[in-house]
Amino acid sequence: MNRRCPKCIHPSSGQKLYNPADISQDVSVSSIQQKEDKLEISWNDNHHSTFPLSWLRDHCYSKKNLIAKTDPKLKTWKNGLKIPTLPFEEVMNTPEGLREWLDELYTVGLVKITGCSVAPGTVERLARRISHPRETMYGTIFDVVSIPDAMNIAYTSTALDPHMDLLYYEAPPGLQFLHCLVSEAKGGLSTFMDAFQCADIMRTESPDLFNVITRVPTTYHKQGKDHSLSLQKTIVEVNDNGHIVGVNYSPQFGGVISVPEEEVLDYYRAVSAFTEITRRKEMELSFHLKPGEIITFNNRRVLHGRTSFDANSGGRHLQGIYVDLDEFYSKYRTFHRRETK
């Protein structure tokens, strides 16, 4: 029960000072009156609540309201997308630049930042404009260069099919930033794709198989000398109201599935159907990321990859960093809340 009663909330932290379980289930209204745009209620346990009428409307339990609230309101895209592009200085130094970056990251999920220095560590400065970075088994800043005996094929010159990073973590990184420092090698185009768009197409084309990959989990794992991570997740997540709210797609890290025998064949048919959509040319954006550019994207929505490159033809060096989705949404909401005040 939300009381909005001044004596029930700690003033500086905003935390509840009561447990809803302690409110009698027989609590009733002693008096109620509307004062302008507020409703004032006195309860028979000597507490008092003041609800703005708009607050009551926002939190209405009606089905229509619940559905509207869980619609993420995204702009899905194919390879015709004109990538939203912003200058580094504007994003770093102006509230308008930050706001536009946050908005495009939220609705489109892919934003290019130009005019950056090629100094190592620049990518962390940009990340901290939103929040502290997320440290993973690959460290905080990771260097994408071709090295021998790599712990990840990202650190070779091999092509990388479209994928998301670190799905073997419970909460895979939300935002990913890739900063180009050197790009002299032949090949190595960056590729991006809207996985929510892929899922949406699959729902239209193959509703039965779509249902399978929202229900039968795949396994993502990372096994190494010092690591052993393994988790089950469905490739597509749909909320109770039918909105696509998550995609988990990273075939390179697929582990042994652990599903009932009668689901196995349908599972593989469904994964193949999704993969086929990710290979359609019209789904994929590809371009040459140039030194001084940072591509920023939502790793939980946008697949990324690269074409192979010739490591003998010149250097190629990217620096990457992650920020958690929680911190991104928090920044996005805080910014919008301030604006509407």
Added chain:
Amino acid sequence: MNRRCPKCIHPSSGQKLYNPADISQDVSVSSIQQKEDKLEISWNDNHHSTFPLSWLRDHCYSKKNLIAKTDPKLKTWKNGLKIPTLPFEEVMNTPEGLREWLDELYTVGLVKITGCSVAPGTVERLARRISHPRETMYGTIFDVVSIPDAMNIAYTSTALDPHMDLLYYEAPPGLQFLHCLVSEAKGGLSTFMDAFQCADIMRTESPDLFNVITRVPTTYHKQGKDHSLSLQKTIVEVNDNGHIVGVNYSPQFGGVISVPEEEVLDYYRAVSAFTEITRRKEMELSFHLKPGEIITFNNRRVLHGRTSFDANSGGRHLQGIYVDLDEFYSKYRTFHRRETK
């Protein structure tokens, strides 16, 4: 499809070099033979697999095997628990000490480490024995002391009812470490409780209400000047095989629920029933954490709290830190894998 075919796996990273979607759904066996404890299969697409028989048994799709694999095999407890206790030096400097700590954290979820220095930062040294710490909006190391205008009631002298930390994050911290540096104030006993045990009792006593809190989500939120986090989670999570695999309980951070109208009353009845169990005296362990002790526990399973203390009667200073559950499980599994080799 898991091929275990040498030409399909990258040697140093262990990543798949093929996409299962590229294996024909008409693939068939050309030849098959058992060689000692292995099964060798040649496929009609010129790939070859070698499966140890034990591997095939471990990954069998039978219902019995799937159920056994998802049983977390925990030792639940009440206030009769003798808290597993280990010396700091043993945990830091011997593989046996580390192994015992990891094992007790996994099965019991609560371990006291004694004989620590009272130097600030000691808690991070201990955390790094498992993994890098998790940074949150409260920083990396957080100081639990009574201060004015606190951003969290933990930083006052108020009693804290049993709760978990940071449930408004998508993946709340797994391990929590609290290091006592100073304990001179009157009061301020530390309290702990096995939330999986509480959930298990509720399932036996009130199966219908138990079903409600595994199905109807609560809202956890943290709103502040620079933060706006809000997520929906069920208080108890049960897997497809009926094992309790998660509890999310932190009434101080309960936000406005967003559930269908017809579920509202049942939801509050169910939360009250769970809360009533958390208040039974036999569920709660309480003790005075002494300077030089670090209590380590699974924040996703064990509720923690404290009694109020008199901030005028003397100092009280704890330092805390978190480690993600992914990293803990990874360390635990890596350790056990090495041992069985």
